[in-house]
Amino acid sequence: MRLQxxxxxxxxxRLVFALLRLVTGRDVPDIIKVRYYRPRFFGKPFFKLAQxxxxxxxxxxxxxxxxxxxxxxxxxxxxxxxxTHEAVASDVLDPSITAAVLTDWRTAGVDDRVRATLxxxxxxxxxPDEVGPAxxxxxxxxxxSAEAIRDAIEVCALFNTINRVADGLxxxxxxxxxxxxxTRVLLRVGYR
Amino acid sequence: MRPLAEAPATVSIESRYPRLRKKLRYAVLDAPATADxxxxxxxxxxxxxxxxxxxxVETMRRYAYRVQDRDIERLHNARYSDDQVxxxxxxxxxxxxxxxxxxxxxxxxxxxx
Numbered sequence: 613m614r615l616q617x618x619x620x621x622x623x624x625x626r627l628v629f630a631l632l633r634l635v636t637g638r639d640v641p642d643i644i645k646v647r648y649y650r651p652r653f654f655g656k657p658f659f660k661l662a663q664x665x666x667x668x669x670x671x672x673x674x675x676x677x678x679x680x681x682x683x684x685x686x687x688x689x690x691x692x693x694x695x696t697h698e699a700v701a702s703d704v705l706d707p708s709i710t711a712a713v714l715t716d717w718r719t720a721g722v723d724d725r726v727r728a729t730l731x732x733x734x735x736x737x738x739x740p741d742e743v744g745p746a747x748x749x750x751x752x753x754x755x756x757s758a759e760a761i762r763d764a765i766e767v768c769a770l771f772n773t774i775n776r777v778a779d780g781l782x783x784x785x786x787x788x789x790x791x792x793x794x795t796r797v798l799l800r801v802g803y804r
Numbered sequence: 805m806r807p808l809a810e811a812p813a814t815v816s817i818e819s820r821y822p823r824l825r826k827k828l829r830y831a832v833l834d835a836p837a838t839a840d841x842x843x844x845x846x847x848x849x850x851x852x853x854x855x856x857x858x859x860x861v862e863t864m865r866r867y868a869y870r871v872q873d874r875d876i877e878r879l880h881n882a883r884y885s886d887d888q889v890x891x892x893x894x895x896x897x898x899x900x901x902x903x904x905x906x907x908x909x910x911x912x913x914x915x916x917x
Contacts, residue, residue: 617886657828689869748915765908773901779868
């Protein structure tokens with residue numbers, strides 16, 4: 613974490629962190645420090661949106677949305693988010709498929725709907741200026757509904773934001789044990 | 805009842821959570837904070853910034869994984885506080901995310917016409 617004020621937290625945040633350390637026996641992840649630092653500025657409204665996008669009603673399963681989150685994060689070279697959400701996706705989907713998607717989505721063993729959507733999300737993440745109706749039509753032609761495309765774009769936008777916050781502020785990478793713990797929290801509690 | 809002639813030819817697909825997104829944008833860009841709203845808006849839009857902010861925001865928007873400790877040190881040396889750096893960082897990040905939402909939804913709506 614590059615900002616000492618955020619790492620240290622304000623008084624209310626320090627109390628929350630102390631409680632979290634006591635309950636979990638672990639260091640508080642940097643994402644949680646940002647969540648509780650002046651929460652009305654960013655953490656509270658952002659995580660409310662994240663909970664809705666990642667856990668609210670959608671044609672995509674939670675596992676598929678977590679796969680999109682991991683994929684977008686990997687394309688942005690955001691290790692913190694990519695490893696975190698790969699672990700969550702792998703917990704609910706076939707882990708070999710999650711890994712294959714992150715290595716090469718074109719050859720990964722996913723259905724055509726997911727593959728076409730990944731192609732759109734890659735372009736939207738890396739070269740948004742090149743995205744037009746033709747790119748979306750290709751996804752519609754693969755059998756993805758307009759509502760599902762909209763929801764995938766929502767995930768893409770959400771992670772294009774948090775990836776930059778994580779890398780700009782240099783979030784510490786979780787250990788393997790931390791990742792397993794974070795996965796349980798994200799699947800049981802969500803983004804609240 | 806609305807006259808038929810005024811009805812839109814197609815239903816436009818918007819963000820699923822427009823109110824939540826509006827609240828987030830207001831909190832990050834418009835609500836009182838330590839950095840001026842104009843500065844946060846410029847970071848969000850990625851324009852009209854002087855160095856060292858312009859270089860930092862450009863890196864954030866294009867490839868945030870390349871941000872280095874020295875980039876933040878330059879901002880601190882230019883007398884930007886931790887809170888101001890956080891606000892600019894979040895505004896730039898939100899701008900990059902929202903740009904993709906706009907492009908994606910515009911392409912989707914055009915494809916459905």
